Amino acid sequence: MTSWRILLADDHLVVRAGLRALLAADPRCRVEGEAAGLDELRTVAHRLRPDLIVLDLSFGADSALDVLPELLANEPSPRIVVLTMHDDVSFAREAFASGVHGYVLKEAAADELLRAVETVMAGSVYVDTELGARMARSRAAPADELSPREREVLALLAAGHTNAEIAQRLSLSLRTVESHRAGLRARLGTTSRAELVAAARRIGLLQ
Template sequence: MMTIKLILVDDHAVVRSGLRRLLELNKRLEVIAEADSGEQAYQCYGELKPDIVVMDISMPGMGGLESARRIIKRYPAAKIIIFSMHETASFASQAIKSGVKGYVTKTGAAEDLTRAVLEVANGKTFLSAEIAQKIALETLSGQSDPIHLLSGREFEVFRLLAEGKKVEEVAEMLKISQKTVANYYTMIKQKLGVTSPIDMVRFAIRHGLVEG
């Protein structure tokens, strides 16, 4: 059996160490590098071309979703699994929409992540059971989450602004101009039907994207 080479991306060294131990219990899995930011993950991917990247969403700098989006844009064959505390369908849907192959919650069963890596390596997509159920219920109920209207980049801008970041901070994190951030902000307000920064924060809290 071929060894599956992995990069782990999380800004907490203790989490990476635990993940490495957990994943390497399976003899097919080998962690070849670790990164503590989205920027470093992008650089590592280009240098090492791993089979799979396991990445957190919430990290300083550009964050996991934006990093995944950039890696996939540059390397379309990239296989990325998001491993996150965020249990909302919105995060998972945005991740899958951006080309991510798996979404595993940190509160799920320990073996979920290993299973996700093996399935994604075999060309499948993997979602934690609770996330899959939330997405299915949302679809069955016919309740369209307006967050799905946002593009991947709009979602990242929205999330950062809702967390209280200033326009110039968002521009620096995503490596885009302040004018571009302002343009995204205008589009986001139109799509979500919010009119002020306070409305945006309330909307984000209501949908579980930031903590109240």
């Protein structure tokens, strides 16, 4: 029988325990590692070389999106399913742009994660049904539709500041800055910092 070696990454022990129990319902799923933080995730993923990583997006003040390129660079490259509370289209778009293969909300029914795992391991992409519909309806917005706050965040991102530095400068929470960053990428149709820089220059936020 086909089996999948799985790494669970979430900073809450009770969530990892629940996921382990849930995945045990499918005999193809073998949870062989866990990570409670991004440094541990890097280490365990490099050592274990799992077939699949199920991970949350937020680890305290850190974002798992920042380590996706490193995780996907491992050979063989793992499939990645995001399991998160973030139901914002912009977060989902940024996650897929960063290379994830599935996006499931934590509030979803338990069997949805199993469907996502099966779909992703079959080589397809999985996204929460309602969220996928909203993604299909959304569109990239012209730069002149950005709010003043979005322009501030874009200018600071383009200047090379980290999310934490922007949060401190603008007196915002880190999660709010992350949301703005994801929203900017979705609204401007960009997938990289270089494209954000180009967008900021195009609308006159950089010289």
